[in-house]
Amino acid sequence: MSDRYPIPSCFHRVEDSIKKSRFITSMDHAxxxxxAREFVxxxxxxxxxATHNCWAxxxxxxxxxxxxxLSDDGEPGGTAGKPMLNMLLHGGVGEIAVVVTRYYGGTKLGTGGLVRAYSGMVKLGLESLPVKEMVETIMLDVTMPYPAITLFKRLLPEFEAEVREESFSDVAGFTLELPxxxxxxxxxxVTELTDGQAILCKK
Known part of the structure; x- marks a missing residue:
């Protein structure tokens, strides 16, 4: 599994009318x-x-x-929450919560129509959802002799590493965050750069 994947970058909402029922899809990062539960x-x-607030x-x-x-929130079993979750799981976006709100308009959709409506509303939301990249990072403590500092700092951008803390005693110490x-x-x-004198410890 990749350490990087798309996640929602902000709250997102789309709306549509299906056979006189008003559907509102709300999505956010979870x-x-x-x-996720707080968002729901x-x-x-x-x-x-609303007649129903179905979620996944x-x-x-x-x-x-x-x-x-997932929850059908009063819709017939399996017609809302499950198709919504299936759409999320195959949508290519991680860490996501969605609520599809329905205001009933007087025309019944039938079980097949409900499945299409709820999955379709999630699809509609995903198609225009703003996303950003989730990168799994770790914290790392590094100590090294002073002569290695300049070359060490030049190395950091190549590995997308950022210095979070620095300390200087008999050796130079850095706390880094990197993918x-x-x-x-x-x-x-780093081991090669310092001739094996650097010590790296994952926090």
């Missing part, structure tokens, strides 16, 4: 189960008079089913 609660609070979330990398949830995928090669290059 990096964990708590934030917030949207339900925003639309307390996948609070992990794209396609990961370890942290998922997890770069760790092995970074370790190798």
């Amino acid at each position: 990096p964990d189960l708590d934030s 609660a917030r949207i339900k609070e925003e639309f307390p008079d 979330y996948a609070a992990g990398p794209p396609g990961d089913t370890a942290k998922v949830g 997890a995928e770069h760790l092995a090669e970074f370790d190798e290059r």
Whole structure:
């Protein structure tokens, strides 16, 4: 599984009318189960008079089913939450929660129509969703002799590493944040650069 994947960059909403029923799709970033549940609660609070507030979330990398949830919120079983979740899991975006709000317009859609409507509303939202890249990072403590500092600092941009803390005693110490995928090669290059005198410790 890649350490990088798209996630929602901000709250996003789309709306459509299907056979006189008003459908509102609300989406947001959900990096964990708590934030996903809080988002669902917030949207339900925003639309307390809606006929249904159906929801689904996948609070992990794209396609990961370890942290998922769904609800039909009164629609016939399997016609809303499940098709919404299926659309999220195949949508290529991770850490996402969605609520599809429905105001019933008087025309029944039938079970097939409901499945199409709810999955279609999630698809509609995903098509215009602003995303950014999620990069899994790690914190790393590095100590080294003073003569190596200049070359070491020149190396950092190549590995997208950022200095979070510095300390200077008998040796130079740095706390870095860098993408997890770069760790092995970074370790190798720093060791080579300092003739094995640098010490790297993952925090």
